[in-house]
Amino acid sequence: MDGPPGGTTPITPVIKAGWLDKNPPQGSYIYQKRWVRLDADHLRYFDSNKDAYSKRFISVACISRVAAIGDQKFEVITNNRTFAFRAENDVERKEWMQALQQAMAEQRARARLSSAYLLGVPGSEQPDRAGSLELRGFKNKLYVAVVGDKVQLYKNREEYQLGIGITFIDMSVGNVKEVDRRSFDLTTPYRIFSFSADSELEKEQWLEAMQGAIAEALSTSEVAERIWAAAPNRFCADCGAAQPDWASINLCVVICKRCAGEHRGLGAGISKVRSLKMDRKVWTETLIQLFLQLGNGAGNRFWAANVPPSEALQPSSSPSTRRCHLEAKYREGKYRRYHPLFGNQEELDKALCAAVTTTDLAETQALLGCGAGISCFSGDPEAPTPLALAEQAGQTLQMEFLRNNRTTEVPRLDSMKPLEKHYSVVLPTVSHSGFLYKTASAGKLLQDRRAREEFSRRWCVLSDGVLSYYENERAVSPNGEIRASEIVCLAVPPPDTHGFEHTFEVYTEGERLYLFGLESAEQAHEWVTCIAKAFVPPLAEDLLACDFERLGRLPYKAGLSLQRAQEGWFSLSGSELRAVFPEGPCEEPLQLRKLQELSIQGDSENQVLVLVERRRTLYIQGERRLDFMGWLGAIQKAAASLGDTLSEQQLGDSDIPVIVYRCVDYITQCGLTSEGIYRKCGQTSKTQRLLESLRQDARSVHLKEGEQHVDDVSSALKRFLRDLPDGLFTRAQRLAWLEASEIEDEEEKVSRYRELLVRLPPVNRATVKALISHLYCVQCFSDTNQMNVHNLAIVFGPTLFQTDGQDYKAGRVVEDLINHYVVVFSVDEEELRKQREEITAIVKMRVAGTASGTQHAGDFICTVYLEEKKAETEQHIKIPASMTAEELTLEILDRRNVGIREKDYWTCFEVNEREEAERPLHFAEKVLPILHGLGTDSHLVVKKHQAMEAMLLYLASRVGDTKHGMMKFREDRSLLGLGLPSGGFHDRYFILNSSCLRLYKEVRSQRPWSGAPETSHRPEKEWPVKSLKVYLGVKKKLRPPTCWGFTVVHETEKHEKQQWYLCCDTQMELREWFATFLFVQHDGLVWPSEPSRVSRAVPEVRLGSVSLIPLRGSENEMRRSVAAFTSDPLSLLRNV
């Protein structure tokens, strides 16, 4: 009965349609026959039943009354207009009136849950764009609104506000294209609408808005409609707003856009937010089924079982109310229905293991939400986890649900995390208003200058966490708005970047970029401050204290917790990147020009920006593309050299410009014995090219032997120093230095140099020291390189003082500085000794001809001790991803010139000082992942493994490859956060076989003749043996009953560490157990066979592993920063 497909969607089915006479306009007496159609939202009439587009539509929401009048007529009455229709007969009229009244009643019921009703706005949603447009065929301009997936046409703005329009175009059949400068066509299968805008800019904005509507129309159709098929999913699970098109895939609820914004704020550990429309890849058939079975119905029966009416959300609730509610609902679990087993972990886990094998998804949801361990041990080694059980039982929906909740945090009322404070604090209400100039929002970064004409003057109001922009200050409804909670970044381009002197950019969660312009610096600053205050939480307020160029939130990983990305707040000013992390202490700003590394990793889909400073490594993830790209560009720019002076360079450790460091390091490694080093000139073209690339981005230049000649590098360094605008000794002080060289009394002269040194700017001072230290080393090899102090002074005097070399004063200063290097620069003996040692090692290696000088990008530097931890035994070593524990061990021994004798079982140990335990690394273990897990109170030490021989003998002589016996067992319960007294050690029976370690409470009916216990009863505990880390030693505080103990660490899938302690009665017992562990964990290969020791291939590691200048200073911090990464950093990120 309903003809054209134009407006039919399953959401708004036609309620009634038919021919009616409509009373004529303006006093004419002839009734017009109209095809009239009623759906849940609109009453429309058409010229014929073949038409797709109506002549008129009336929002059902705007109908106040329907009344019968005489002559089979009835009236549809709105606020200030009445439409009269005449039916064929009374029955027909009655049916129409009933249909209308019912539609109105349903509309009201829905409206009670809808924001539009409470806001008093007719229609259902805020328009994405609304304004006047010419439409061919109409005398007057029409008022056009793009709302959701529809383009609505109204006679004028007044009618728009009344909810009475001409027609609307469902954009699922629409297509827009521009025609000329101001015109564009909206094409549908039934009709072409030719629009003209007032300006080119407006045309583009309209095109963009309509394209958005098409995208929305096309995307809604599939996933959303399928999910909405379950009635509760048609309204936001949190606030009740209609047609929610977002979802939390782990909580399994469908939510509206506004709630989605707040869900995101909770963090992915609480809620993983995805769009029903945009994230199409996510919506697998299984996930959709899961939402149909669980969804908002089951979700709220659990999560919202006890919501006091005063705390319930409305579609119109303010962002702060929404945030509080959602915090309480999902983070704290305040309203949840408590499971009867709540608080009894063991029972909860058991119940979970049972539930996942059934179809009872709601039970699984309730158990997980009440604290059941998602990766608890099921007791069945064949299917040790709930996930495995579900799989075994063929419960694919259970599996999907478990997988989506793998990293979900259990709600906790008492959690004292600072993160919580961060989000539960209500943002301050900032208000501001005034005129701003605005361009159309963009979906990508602004590369070009935006001309003044591209900006339109808009009245802008910031209040209640919303920035709204209006046509003018009298306009009632805004042209658009940006919610502060959706702002992810605020950037201030340098003045005069665009047609307006002062501009600022606002980036939103939805990947849009809004550019605003202003004439006055003061007003711009005021706006920027107000917007910043509106979207930055109190936690990160400190960032507002200094003038920033960019401010916002980004997902990051840092420190030792690399498993989980969190959202942090960042600001960039100059070359300082400040960060406020929700967890952890206040961070020192990162000095971008002093970074050791700045690189982008990952593929284009999943980029990670890696920033390595001496003390720490920061990973910023490109989850949202647009603002990430903005940050990336800004950080790269800020990390580059600012200009030509020394202190404007990229700086390395100890304030030495990277450019100087790179050259000095290279010469140290490859050129110390090169004849005539620094005197010989390199090839001019090569030198220039090298210097150019060093000036551009010294950090990314990695000098490699074979690619660069030492003379090219030495010439580039001299050229750089000679061309420094202010010189190394500065223009102001140059003369004083030269004069000092004439002081005759040596002692007086040296103290004068010391005096002058203090006066130099810090970067210059550090550079002078590094350079002279280097030259001091160079002259140590004057036997081979022919460059004694005097020769070096001849070369460097004029270079450093930028003189012509006629006068030897400059040379004398350099000569003096090298000769009195130790005194002038207060070098202590130890430092000098270390330096000599390292250099001797380099030269020795070169002479031996084993070094190839290959450096691998991405290696980490680590401190390793020989035999025991003390300053004299430390070695700094670069750890390439491929390095094994054996290679590391041999490297250290080589460096220290320690010969390996037979039956010296040199091994690298991971020592945990806090636990007073140590673990010999298996020879084939990769070192990098271990560094990753190394805490601050752990270190690596290479020493002889005293028990190895005994263990190998045991393994060779024993029968069978399992071991069982009594040990004393103690669990570390405090680690589980329960704070329970941990009790003492208790006797337990253990069986260790090739797959797992089992613990039995008691040994039933032990059979003396076999020595093996009756093991038909279930073990009390059981662990997969390969996931255990076994450390020798038990900390004394725990009062181990014997001194033959070990500490066992088990890391669960959730990266939670469980730890317990075992004690044996004798040393022999301990060694046997330990040997069996090693044997089982490494498939029988406990110690390398001799040939592998000889044929090791490490030479390329060696030269690159010696690094001179950056390694002095606090090694602990270094180790911490090195923190840790596997060869593929993304492998960690992917699991998030």
Ligand SMILES: [Zn+2]
């Ligand atoms: Zn909502």
